Amino acid sequence: MMTSKEVRIADYLQQDCILCHVDAESRDKAIDLLVETLCSKIDGVDRGAAVQAVVERERQAPTVLAEGLALPHARLDGLVKPMLALATSHEGIDFEAVGEEPVHVVVLILTPKDDPGAYLRLMASLSKMLAAPHMITRLAAAGTAREVFGILTEGAEEVVVLLNASSVMNCNPITLDEGDTLASAIHAFCANRVLDIPIVDSDGDLRGVIAIEDLLDQSLPRHLLWMEDLSPIENFEPFSELLRKDSETKVADFMHDKFVAIGPSVPAIQLAKMFLMQHIRQIQVVEGRRFLGVVNLDSFSSQIFWA
Amino acid sequence: MHSDDNGEVLSTRQLIQRLILLLTISTGVGVAGATFGGLDMNQSVATSVFLAIILGTLFFWTFRLAIAFLGLGVLIFTKSLNIPHFVEAAALPVILFLVGMMIVVGALRDLGFFTWVVQALISIPKMTGRKFIAATSVASALLACAVDEVTSIIFIATLIFQVCNRLKLSPTPYIIICVLCTNIGSAGTMMGNPVGIFIGTQAGLTFGDFFRWAFPIMLVSLASCVAITMYWFRKDLNLFDERLKDRMDRQLSLVPKVVVPYKRGLAVLLLTLAFIASHHALEEGLHLDTNSVLLVAPLACAGFIMLFKRDRARYYVEREVDWWTLLFFMLLFAIAGTLEYTGVTEIIAHSFVSVCGDKPAILIPSIMATTAIGSAFVDNVIFVAAFSPVITELGKTMSAMPLWWALLFGACFGGNITLIGSTANIVALGMLEKQSHSSIGFFQWLKIGALSALAACLIAWGMLTVMAPLMPPQ
Numbered sequence: 001m002m003t004s005k006e007v008r009i010a011d012y013l014q015q016d017c018i019l020c021h022v023d024a025e026s027r028d029k030a031i032d033l034l035v036e037t038l039c040s041k042i043d044g045v046d047r048g049a050a051v052q053a054v055v056e057r058e059r060q061a062p063t064v065l066a067e068g069l070a071l072p073h074a075r076l077d078g079l080v081k082p083m084l085a086l087a088t089s090h091e092g093i094d095f096e097a098v099g100e101e102p103v104h105v106v107v108l109i110l111t112p113k114d115d116p117g118a119y120l121r122l123m124a125s126l127s128k129m130l131a132a133p134h135m136i137t138r139l140a141a142a143g144t145a146r147e148v149f150g151i152l153t154e155g156a157e158e159v160v161v162l163l164n165a166s167s168v169m170n171c172n173p174i175t176l177d178e179g180d181t182l183a184s185a186i187h188a189f190c191a192n193r194v195l196d197i198p199i200v201d202s203d204g205d206l207r208g209v210i211a212i213e214d215l216l217d218q219s220l221p222r223h224l225l226w227m228e229d230l231s232p233i234e235n236f237e238p239f240s241e242l243l244r245k246d247s248e249t250k251v252a253d254f255m256h257d258k259f260v261a262i263g264p265s266v267p268a269i270q271l272a273k274m275f276l277m278q279h280i281r282q283i284q285v286v287e288g289r290r291f292l293g294v295v296n297l298d299s300f301s302s303q304i305f306w307a
Numbered sequence: 308m309h310s311d312d313n314g315e316v317l318s319t320r321q322l323i324q325r326l327i328l329l330l331t332i333s334t335g336v337g338v339a340g341a342t343f344g345g346l347d348m349n350q351s352v353a354t355s356v357f358l359a360i361i362l363g364t365l366f367f368w369t370f371r372l373a374i375a376f377l378g379l380g381v382l383i384f385t386k387s388l389n390i391p392h393f394v395e396a397a398a399l400p401v402i403l404f405l406v407g408m409m410i411v412v413g414a415l416r417d418l419g420f421f422t423w424v425v426q427a428l429i430s431i432p433k434m435t436g437r438k439f440i441a442a443t444s445v446a447s448a449l450l451a452c453a454v455d456e457v458t459s460i461i462f463i464a465t466l467i468f469q470v471c472n473r474l475k476l477s478p479t480p481y482i483i484i485c486v487l488c489t490n491i492g493s494a495g496t497m498m499g500n501p502v503g504i505f506i507g508t509q510a511g512l513t514f515g516d517f518f519r520w521a522f523p524i525m526l527v528s529l530a531s532c533v534a535i536t537m538y539w540f541r542k543d544l545n546l547f548d549e550r551l552k553d554r555m556d557r558q559l560s561l562v563p564k565v566v567v568p569y570k571r572g573l574a575v576l577l578l579t580l581a582f583i584a585s586h587h588a589l590e591e592g593l594h595l596d597t598n599s600v601l602l603v604a605p606l607a608c609a610g611f612i613m614l615f616k617r618d619r620a621r622y623y624v625e626r627e628v629d630w631w632t633l634l635f636f637m638l639l640f641a642i643a644g645t646l647e648y649t650g651v652t653e654i655i656a657h658s659f660v661s662v663c664g665d666k667p668a669i670l671i672p673s674i675m676a677t678t679a680i681g682s683a684f685v686d687n688v689i690f691v692a693a694f695s696p697v698i699t700e701l702g703k704t705m706s707a708m709p710l711w712w713a714l715l716f717g718a719c720f721g722g723n724i725t726l727i728g729s730t731a732n733i734v735a736l737g738m739l740e741k742q743s744h745s746s747i748g749f750f751q752w753l754k755i756g757a758l759s760a761l762a763a764c765l766i767a768w769g770m771l772t773v774m775a776p777l778m779p780p781q
Contacts, residue, residue: 233567
């Protein structure tokens with residue numbers, strides 16, 4: 001896995017793959033248009049399969065990253081190198097993302113299936129470039145493909161993208177406060193289907209992590225686990241006391257501080273090693289003590305192996 | 308950087324400095340012994356290698372096995388030791404006894420025996436801090452008698468952490484109390500500590516001898532240790548009471564109440580203890596060698612356990628047996644045996660008698676004090692291995708049994724003096740650092756550790772002096 005590489009958008013996006021002010025109200029229509037544009041320039045890629053892959057990925061988790069911006073993507077067999085296509089829309093396209101406004105800039109990313117690094121670098125590079133102030137507004141207002149291309153390639157042409165923790169982390173995970181109750185933690189675990197929740201104080205510092213096992217640990221004390229077989233133990237109501245006091249007990253009583261934390265510049269390959277060797281499923285990303293986000297094993301793997 | 312088991316991290320420079328110091332002292336003593344003490348070449352080499360092992364455990368706890376391997380190589384190359392004597396001195400039966408006990412302990416944990424003990428301690432009716440700590444510390448001592456000190460402290464420390472976690476208390480004082488009591492309890496039987504079984508085999512002492520002579524002294528010493536430590540940590544115990552009351556007022560228990568099935572585990576332990584306890588009668592009835600049944604009893608019990616729990620047999624042998632420590636003990640016994648083989652211990656015994664005389668009233672406290680102070684800083688097995696041949700030598704002209712007990716109590720009680728004095732201390736401190744990220748200062752431990760060790764040693768000295776005339780000549 002590459003961790004650092006110079007990414008030039010111009011290497012992957014051609015001017016004639018930029019569609020300005022497309023007449024597409026729906027997500028699927030916009031994706032279809034962009035895939036059609038790209039497929040006309042690539043041999044050996046099944047257009048139908050490509051559309052299906054992108055739409056399927058979008059259904060799993062919408063890729064609306066920022067206000068007015070969507071980055072639908074898929075990894076395909078038969079591609080030699082990554083390809084980009086971009087569409088803008090005056091009226092906005094409904095990307096079916098809950099709570100999100102219609103998007104005005106859509107960048108389709110197709111990458112070779114066997115090159116996860118290319119996909120991650122492109123995503124990181126585009127995210128960085130499109131996060132510039134007013135960038136989405138400027139792109140949406142541009143009248144021609146040439147103008148859009150100019151905006152995207154202006155300034156430094158080469159962007160050095162480090163494939164590191166900050167580029168793969170979730171910046172906005174579910175968190176809890178030390179003063180939150182056990183009841184709210186249980187709700188957060190169940191409603192969001194997560195297994196680990198960072199505990200962050202009012203200054204934004206990471207104080208600990210509460211894992212679903214911490215709740216079990218309170219109910220199944222360590223000395224019971226010494227036994228090989230617990231099945232002879234009958235009449236055990238492990239959670240009754242825990243649940244009876246759930247509105248009084250604070251998560252600070254349950255959280256642990258044995259989490260794995262790293263800085264945002266730690267390379268992704270190091271993250272992969274940590275997941276593998278330390279048998280963990282979540283890594284906290286911090287700057288000093290300040291909490292920045294988390295890298296979860298499932299989303300990390302998904303980015304590496306899927307999209 | 309080189310990490311030490313005790314958490315100490317050595318730089319390469321420190322490593323080299325310590326290595327040079329180790330080689331200089333051990334070689335220097337060997338050369339001085341040859342020049343001024345009349346030691347021959349083999350005696351000098353044996354002394355140097357043994358000293359290197361002692362210093363090795365002090366300077367490089369992590370590398371102690373490597374140093375023992377190299378030391379054995381030096382002894383063989385210099386003809387200070389040959390293979391038949393190595394095999395004879397390596398105390399293989401003692402090692403196998405420990406292997407058997409470790410497997411039995413693994414099965415006891417699987418079967419819920421330790422869970423039951425812990426659950427029973429937590430479920431004491433009308434619990435108070437003093438009641439809980441007194442019961443836990445006595446249990447840790449008795450558990451050490453029944454299995455071994457390290458096993459005992461691992462389970463008891465887990466209980467302490469669990470309770471202190473619930474009550475939001477620092478576990479440090481309670482861990483110290485229990486470790487001190489565990490070390491004292493380990494002198495009660497020959498299973499309590501590796502030095503117990505080693506002394507038993509070297510001196511030809513039976514389980515019954517331990518029960519008759521060592522166990523009562525251990526009980527009185529334990530009572531003094533419990534009283535002293537509970538007074539020493541009285542403020543912490545008051546805090547324990549406050550937190551416990553607060554938790555009880557909120558209708559929160561310390562742990563969920565469960566009925567633990569313990570009968571099979573208890574049966575395994577009692578059968579093993581009964582087998583070990585009856586070894587002398589069996590040996591006499593079947594005309595077997597002294598202690599032969601004693602040494603194979605845990606192995607036979609382990610064999611039965613492995614037959615009944617076939618799916619866990621390999622796990623027990625591979626994971627429950629501390630092969631690293633047992634290998635170290637084996638080489639240590641062999642290297643200490645070289646001191647006897649080359650006649651060094653005879654010279655030490657004569658020197659000891661010339662300094663202390665041959666009166667038990669003087670020799671008992673002298674041996675106990677020397678061993679206790681030595682065991683405070685280096686592994687007590689090393690001291691006992693070195694001293695055993697000396698006691699054997701002394702035993703040729705006087706009754707050796709009181710001296711063996713002095714050696715046992717000095718080695719076990721001396722482990723309380725410092726925080727590195729016994730394996731139980733090191734294990735408990737490691738757990739404490741891991742669990743609560745806190746550590747105990749050397750002098751913080753020394754104050755209460757030395758006080759409890761002094762009280763226990765004085766009691767043992769007094770009782771041994773009274774009991775010595777009643778002991779049979781060996």
